[in-house]
Amino acid sequence: MDNGIQALEIELMPNELDLYKQIPFSKKGVELTDEEIIKGSEASVLMVDSLLKRQAIPEVRLQYFINPLYNIHSKRSHKDIFEMNGTHGEDIFQRPHFWTYLYYWIHGPDLPKKAKQEFITLVSKEDYISGSDMPVFRNFVRAETRKYGLEPKEASEEFYKLALECGIVEHLARMIRDYVRAIK
Template sequence: MEKYHIKLTEEEAGLLSKIDLRSYHQNHEEGRAAYLNNQEPILALLKSLSGRRAVPEVRLSYWNDPNYRSGRIKGSRKGLFERNGCTGSDIYTHPHFLEQLRYFLFGTELPDAVIEAFEAKVGNPEWVSSSDIVPIGKAARDLTRRYRLDIAAAPEEFFKLCLDMGLGLSAAESVMRSVKQVR
C-alpha cells in the first residue's frame, strides 16, 4: 500500500531502480552478483534518505532500539549485525539488510486488502486503549488465517503495520503475540 511508502526524490528513485531487493536468488552466482551490484546504490540511497530525514522515526527505532525487538538474543536489529562482526557500511550492504531496507522504504509486506481491513478494525489509532487490544489482536489473527499469510512472517509484519499506523509499542507487541498464536 503506497500510503506507507516514503516519498523518494528523482535521484533516490534512480538509485532504487539499480538495487535488487530480492531476498532469494536462483543460485549463488546470481546472489553474489546482486550483492556486489547493490553496494554502491544502497549506500548512496541511505545517505540521501538520512540527509533529508526521510525515514520515519518509528522505523529507525525498529532498527536501532532494542525495545522494538523481541527474541532469545537481546539487542537491536542493528546490534545483531554488529554482534556477528558486521560493522560500519558493511551492515547496510549485507544481503540480510535488504529486509530492513524494504521496510524503511515501503513499510510492512502485507497485502493491501489485509492492511485496509486491519486499518478499518483499528480505526483512529489515537483512540485505541488497552481494552481494544484483544479484539484488534483477534482481528489480526483472523486476517492471517483468511488470507493464508505466512505464519512465520505475519506476526512481525503486523507489528510493523501497528507501528506505522501510530499504535504504541506495547499495543504493537500485543498484536504480534496474538498473531503468533495462529496454528
C-alpha cells in the same frame, strides 16, 4: 485516533528510484549472484545516505532497526546484531541481510494493501488503543492472516510493525504480534 499513522510507502526521488532498481530485494530462498550483491551493495549505501540526508524515513521505522525494545527475539537491536557480527557503520548497508530493513524503510509493513488499510481504519476509530481493544485486534489480525494465506511467523512481525506505525504502544503491538504468531 489522530496518531500520525505512517504505514505508507515513502516517495523516492528520481536518483533514489534508479538506486532502488539496482538493489536485488529478494525473498527467502533466492540465491543472488556475486554481481548482484556488489551492485546492490553500492546502491544500498547511496540509497540509505540519500534517504537519511533528506529525513525521508519515518522515525518509527528507524527505531525498529536501532531500538532493542523493538527486536522481540533479542535484547539487542537489529543494528546491534550487525555490529556484534563485526559489521559497522555504512558497511551494514552493504549487506544483503540489511536490505530487508531498507525495503521496510521504503515500503512499510509487508502486508496486503487492503489488510493495512483496514487495520488503519480500525485504529482510527478509537481515541486511544488500550488492552480492552485487544480482542477486536486479535480477531482482525488472525482473520486477515488466514484470509490472505500469510505465513504466521512472517505476518506476525509485519502486523507488529504496522501496529507500531499506527501509534499503538509497544507492549500492545507485541500482543498483536503474538496473536498472529499463535496461529496453527
